[in-house]
Amino acid sequence: MSESAIAVDVRGVSKRYRRVWALRECEFELPANQVIALVGANGAGKSTLMSIISGLLPATSGTVLVGGRRVGAGGAQAGNRVAILAQHKPVYRDFNAADMLRFGRSTNRVWDQRRALSWLERFEVPLTRRCGKLSGGQRAQVALAVALGSRPDVLLLDEPLSNLDPVARSEVAGELMGQVADGEMTLMLSTHIVSELVGVADHLLLLDAGRAALCGDVERLLASHLRLTGPRADQPPGPGTVVHAQHADRQSTFIVRLPDTPVLPAIVAPGWSAQPVSLEELVVTYLKAQRRTRQALEAAAA
Numbered sequence: 001m002s003e004s005a006i007a008v009d010v011r012g013v014s015k016r017y018r019r020v021w022a023l024r025e026c027e028f029e030l031p032a033n034q035v036i037a038l039v040g041a042n043g044a045g046k047s048t049l050m051s052i053i054s055g056l057l058p059a060t061s062g063t064v065l066v067g068g069r070r071v072g073a074g075g076a077q078a079g080n081r082v083a084i085l086a087q088h089k090p091v092y093r094d095f096n097a098a099d100m101l102r103f104g105r106s107t108n109r110v111w112d113q114r115r116a117l118s119w120l121e122r123f124e125v126p127l128t129r130r131c132g133k134l135s136g137g138q139r140a141q142v143a144l145a146v147a148l149g150s151r152p153d154v155l156l157l158d159e160p161l162s163n164l165d166p167v168a169r170s171e172v173a174g175e176l177m178g179q180v181a182d183g184e185m186t187l188m189l190s191t192h193i194v195s196e197l198v199g200v201a202d203h204l205l206l207l208d209a210g211r212a213a214l215c216g217d218v219e220r221l222l223a224s225h226l227r228l229t230g231p232r233a234d235q236p237p238g239p240g241t242v243v244h245a246q247h248a249d250r251q252s253t254f255i256v257r258l259p260d261t262p263v264l265p266a267i268v269a270p271g272w273s274a275q276p277v278s279l280e281e282l283v284v285t286y287l288k289a290q291r292r293t294r295q296a297l298e299a300a301a302a
């Protein structure tokens with residue numbers, strides 16, 4: 001796959017579990033060979049989306065293409081390989097790590113024993129201790145080794161770092177980024193710890209109540225948002241969409257999404273200052289804004 005190729009193309013995907021709509025008309029494309037961060041509030045639909053992309057769960061409606069092939073009915077499995085590591089990091093407690101790799105070899109059409117083994121060696125996971133006796137972090141490493149051994153084109157990790165200590169977290173993130181940079185796969189990871197995404201994520205997908213509320217290249221998204229601070233005002237002094245507004249007695253602060261045509265901070269009106277926003281600020285601002293909009297709609301409907 002070339003760098004500009006589309007790894008995952010989600011078209012109008014909705015998912016209903018009985019009376020709950022977990023995903024609603026989700027629509028986005030994800031670039032190949034990049035690290036994609038999937039963020040959203042609890043219940044936003046992240047795990048459901050990953051399960052659908054992996055082919056484990058059928059969508060109620062809509063289409064998912066992985067590497068141009070339709071997922072479902074053997075589509076993704078027949079061509080592009082997708083591996084998913086779910087939140088509970090499945091391993092058989094009575095198997096040791098070496099057994100888990102044998103299991104991986106027997107259940108995957110493609111298997112790279114050296115890749116799986118070197119991951120376990122790299123993170124010093126004992127090969128002969130039963131998984132039930134490993135620590136939570138070591139179990140997560142075994143599950144990750146099995147996923148990597150299947151040589152996926154797309155690897156989906158649902159909160160992959162949650163069981164790992166701080167050093168292991170940064171080392172795992174670094175190793176995975178290296179493999180993505182080498183063109184070995186596209187990596188999508190979901191997390192609630194946005195600070196961990198800084199310097200890791202190339203692309204951001206923000207889900208809100210089952211919808212893709214924001215999707216794009218991280219650097220471009222950051223470059224297209226500004227925090228404007230100045231004298232109290234109902235509106236910011238320049239063009240753009242207000243994502244967030246906060247007012248004190250004499251001062252207003254806006255976080256604004258700039259129009260596609262670049263607007264230089266220098267043209268901001270006198271008395272106003274413009275600062276870039278951080279990734280964490282961007283994500284939290286959007287999550288809060290979406291929640292406020294939803295609450296207002298619910299209040300209006302009540």
Ligand SMILES: Nc1ncnc2c1ncn2[C@@H]1O[C@H](COP(=O)(O)OP(=O)(O)OP(=O)(O)O)[C@@H](O)[C@H]1O
Pocket residue numbers: 017018020021022040041042043044045046047048049
């Ligand atoms: N098996 C299921 N049956 C019924 N409803 C479900 C099921 N799985 C998920 N849901 C509902 O679908 C919605 C999306 O859930 P999902 O687990 O995909 O969200 P999430 O973003 O991964 O959440 P979290 O961040 O808390 O892990 C939630 O309202 C959830 O209650």
